[in-house]
Structure formats: C-alpha cells, structure tokens
Amino acid sequence: MAEERQYDLIFICRPDTPEPDIDKIVSTLEHAAAEKGARIEKTDKWGRKRMAYRVSRLREGFYVFMDLRSSHGEVVKELERRLKVSDAVIKYMTIRVDEELKRQEKLKKHRERRAARRPRKTVSAPSQGGEQAAQSF
Amino acid sequence: MADEHAPHAPQPEHHAPAAPSAPPAASGPAAPAHSGSPGGMGGPRPQGPRPGGPAKRGKRSFVRKKKVCRFCVDKVDYIDYKKSDVLASFIQERGKILPRRMTGTCARHQRWLTVAIKRAQNIALLPFAAEL
Numbered sequence: 568m569a570e571e572r573q574y575d576l577i578f579i580c581r582p583d584t585p586e587p588d589i590d591k592i593v594s595t596l597e598h599a600a601a602e603k604g605a606r607i608e609k610t611d612k613w614g615r616k617r618m619a620y621r622v623s624r625l626r627e628g629f630y631v632f633m634d635l636r637s638s639h640g641e642v643v644k645e646l647e648r649r650l651k652v653s654d655a656v657i658k659y660m661t662i663r664v665d666e667e668l669k670r671q672e673k674l675k676k677h678r679e680r681r682a683a684r685r686p687r688k689t690v691s692a693p694s695q696g697g698e699q700a701a702q703s704f
Numbered sequence: 705m706a707d708e709h710a711p712h713a714p715q716p717e718h719h720a721p722a723a724p725s726a727p728p729a730a731s732g733p734a735a736p737a738h739s740g741s742p743g744g745m746g747g748p749r750p751q752g753p754r755p756g757g758p759a760k761r762g763k764r765s766f767v768r769k770k771k772v773c774r775f776c777v778d779k780v781d782y783i784d785y786k787k788s789d790v791l792a793s794f795i796q797e798r799g800k801i802l803p804r805r806m807t808g809t810c811a812r813h814q815r816w817l818t819v820a821i822k823r824a825q826n827i828a829l830l831p832f833a834a835e836l
Contacts, residue, residue, distance in 0.1 A: 577827050618828035619788075620835060628828065632786075660827045671782035678779065 573668065574635040574643060578650050578659035579628035582615050588655055589629060596633070596646055603645055605637030623657045635661075771808025775817075783816045785823035788830055795821060799831040 576596075580589055589612070597607050613630035622628065635642070643661050650659040775783065785791070794802050794809070794817055801821055804814045824830040 579828065619825070619831040620828060622828055658828060660823075662823060667782055674781040678781075 571636050571638050571665070572640070572663055573665035574637065574661050575664050576633040576635050576643075576646065576659070576661045578631055578633075578656050579618070579622065580631065580655045581623075581625065581657055582627040582629055584629060584655045589631065592653060592655065593631065593633075596649060599645055599649055600635065600637070600642055603637070603642040604639075605635060605642040608634040608636050610634075625657065628657060773808060773810035773813050775813040776810055780813065783813065783820040785820040785827075786829070788824050791817070791821050791824050791830060795830065797834060799833045 578592075580592070593610055597610075600607050611632040611634075613632060615627055616630050618626060618628050635646070637643070647659060647661060650656045783791075794807060796802060801818055804811065807814075809817060821830060825832050
C-alpha cells in the first residue's frame with residue numbers, strides 16, 4: 568500500500584448558485600471520494616470572491632477549498648470529471664501538496680535542531696578564538 | 705640602461721632583469737581596453753566589487769540599501785499559493801513576476817515563489833495579465 572497523498576482541490580462556482588446547491592456538490596464529491604477509498608479531510612467555503620480575470624464572462628465566483636487524502640491518483644480523475652459535468656462549477660484545480668509539506672516539515676525540524684545547538688556553539692566560539700590569539704603570540 | 709631604470713624605479717623592484725624592455729611599462733596602466741572612454745585616467749574603475757560606499761563628492765551618490773529575502777527573514781519553509789495578498793506584492797502591475805534583483809528574494813525562495821504565483825494564477829487568485 569502506497570503512502571497517503573495529500574491534494575488541494577479548489578473549485579469555483581457561479582456566484583448566483585444557491586448555498587444548498589453548493590452543499591450538494593460538496594456531498595457528492597465526498598461520496599465519490601469515499602467510493603474510491605479516499606477521504607476529504609476538510610472542506611472550506613471561502614465564499615464569494617472577486618476573480619483576478621474573467622471566467623465564463625463572470626467577474627466573481629464562489630470559492631470552495633477541499634483537502635483530499637488518497638493513496639492513489641485515480642480518485643482525482645473521477646472528482647475532476649464530476650466537476651467538469653457540473654453546470655454550476657466554472658473552474659477547478661487539483662494539486663498535490665504532500666511532497667512540499669513534507670519538505671516544509673523537514674526544513675522546520677532542521678531549523679529547530681540547529682537552533683537548539685547554536686547556544687552552545689556561540690559560548691564555545693569566543694574562548695577558542697582567545698586561545699588561538701594567545702598561541703599566535 | 706641606467707637612465708631607463710630610473711623612471712621605472714617603483715616597478716622593476718620585483719622584476720629587475722626584465723626592466724630594460726620598455727613596452728611592458730607602457731602597457732601596464734592601459735591594460736584594460738579603454739575603448740574611447742573619455743578621461744580614462746583618474747576615472748573610477750568599475751572593476752571589482754564596489755561596495756555602496758561614499759561616492760565622489762559633487763556626483764549623485766546612491767545609497768543602495770541591502771535587500772534581503774523577505775521569506776528568509778520570516779523563516780518561511782513553504783510559500784502558500786492561497787495567500788494571494790502576499791504573492792501580489794511580488795508581481796508587477798501588469799501581472800509579471802518581479803525578478804529577484806528587484807525584490808531581493810533568495811534563489812531558493814524565488815523558485816518556490818514562482819510556483820506559488822503560477823498556481824494562484826490558475827485558480828484566478830492572481831491575474832495572468834492585467835485587464836485594461
């Protein structure tokens with residue numbers, strides 16, 4: 568079993584879509600994900616936002632963000648297909664983020680370790696310098 | 705021999721036997737190609753690293769502030785494409801990504817930044833090009 572991957576799934580609905588319809592889309596995506604052995608960790612409705620450029624001749628859109636966890640990529644294909652056929656959805660994007668989050672974790676750990684080590688280093692450094700100066704004389 | 709030696713007194717100090725040949729002395733000061741630069745002598749040589757120290761009096765002095773990577777200062781390990789307000793400060797008015805030399809971002813963070821900006825563009829958080 569491959570390890571779990573993490574995806575960010577964002578889709579934009581038409582701004583005039585009633586809230587219940589958006590909830591319906593969210594729940595169908597959750598069901599579809601569950602069928603494929605994946606799960607949606609959290610759903611975050613950003614609400615109506617002004618888009619940076621026009622999409623389908625619309626200036627505003629209703630943003631929905633989802634955190635998707637899956638051990639394989641097949642589920643992404645299925646979810647994107649569903650978003651594509653949905654009339655209310657005007658734009659969507661799925662990106663894999665687990666590798667970058669892993670890198671972030673690693674860098675953070677590295678930084679903490681270095682921070683823990685540094686105090687000792689700074690204490691010992693001046694005394695070494697003093698010794699060297701004394702030897703050179 | 706002797707009269708030639710006198711004018712080059714400071715130079716042949718280390719190169720005494722080769723001193724008689726005059727040409728090297730002539731080519732010495734003009735070694736870098738002065739291709740029509742007015743007042744080639746005495747002018748400040750742009751060669752080498754020039755710290756933003758005090759410029760010549762009378763001329764405009766540029767006090768160049770040392771730019772540091774904003775992400776390094778904040779110890780950022782992951783540039784989030786969702787924070788479009790942060791990313792927006794790294795693009796030009798027309799939507800172009802600002803180069804490193806303008807923002808002072810370090811190479812590593814610039815690399816992450818471009819990816820984040822391009823993702824944000826794809827989901828309409830940032831413009832590809834400003835609309836008129």
